[in-house]
Amino acid sequence: MNRQTRLQALSVFLKAQRAKISPEAAGIPPGTRRRTSGLRREEVAQLAGVSPTWYTWLEQGRDIKVSSSVLDCVASALKLTVDERKYLFSLALETSSNISGASLFQEGQPQISAALSRILRELRYCPTIISDRRCWIVGWNEAASHVFINFDDVDPEERNLIPLLFTRKEFRRLAVNWEHFASGFLAIFRSYYGQYVEDEWYDRFLDEMKERHPDFNRLWEQSKVSSAPEVTIEFRHSKAGKMLFELTSLQLHGSADLRCSIYTPVLGSSTESKLKQLLDA
Template structure:
């Protein structure tokens, strides 16, 4: 991400967060002459204890000197979550948060993680890297989503598949809610790896090819582990309800484990078991860095 793109991303983020805050929620009168939702710039500056001019420059994406202590005040004024704060700091301070960007290192799944993936027999599970490229999955995921073995390695990007594959679009009852959960995770990576221009190229290409992506990307939140309850309408099994748990895998490889747990007191697990009994040929897939 070059400097201009980074500052533009910072500007967009600050504006969107400011628009979310109701004046009355921070002790300010709602007023009747507000042309836009949320707080005014001068009100954010007042709450943060900085000058209106300085905050205006920051929000406009000007290349100005910023300190972590002042960002703390801005984050508090905008009521940012922990993940949103990290995103703000990464963009404003132009830091990769100490993470190496060595592109030659391929993500690897450890034997222990591979065992976990295999043991989660009745929970569709996907392992993805920091670009949301899918590097591993289990049999349950192949039955509920699609057989990822039939997709070329370079096309196994979860964000891309959500927009290119009709299977995903018809599977999720609330497709937009489903997509936003992944985009909120993807945005944390976007802020974390501010020096990697791959993200800018990917977002530009997706926005150009899929108008819905551009719209949902602009609406997306920032979260490393969004709580998502999803309802699927499976072509063979019918209605299935899952709770998505997204876990960051500890280790040198920046991997994420997305586990879909069948909702309790539903027939989801029974339907999944029946699906898997009907076709036992779909294997687990574990990528040990061959891609």
């Protein structure tokens, strides 16, 4: 992303995080004349030990000098998670991942190894999807095709998790809480967005998504960041009915930045038996 876009993303992120923290949670008396439930800028500045003017300029996305030590204080004041801290530092200091420039902008779909393909097959009763750093789907198993959609029927040029969440009715119908489901993937996508700050593909992609899908823009503005969310998700499958899965998201080591999203049937539920029926039908 270019410098101005990066600073704007930083501004949106800081405002969203400040709005999430109540004065009580920060140990500040709520007072009586408060327009919003979140913290004021001067309160964040006080908690971080910086001047109100400096923090205001930072949140406004001005091009000012920042240091790691001061950002640490801001992150603590805003009670950021590890992933959120990484995102803050990436935007404020314009740091990128330790991937070399040559591989950072390498185009084309990564190929999964024979060993990884075998793992997909072995996870027979755990729907599993492998995606790259831009959320392009590069691999899946049979269980994933039965629970989600048959990815073989999706044009490879449209096989990106983020647009599919907003365009395919199968996904909207599947998740009982679709917004929670979609927000988890957007949190992962945002972690990539902050990690690969030099890659302008993300800005082009985000502009396109915001233009085409109003729901996307609203969920994106929530500024959630997570490199590996672990959540329990309830599905209402058109054939199997209620299904409960625990999502485990793993980053795979190697030259390609791949992610393995595994949906494990919740123990004690009837999900696995229902999945077996779907696969054997």
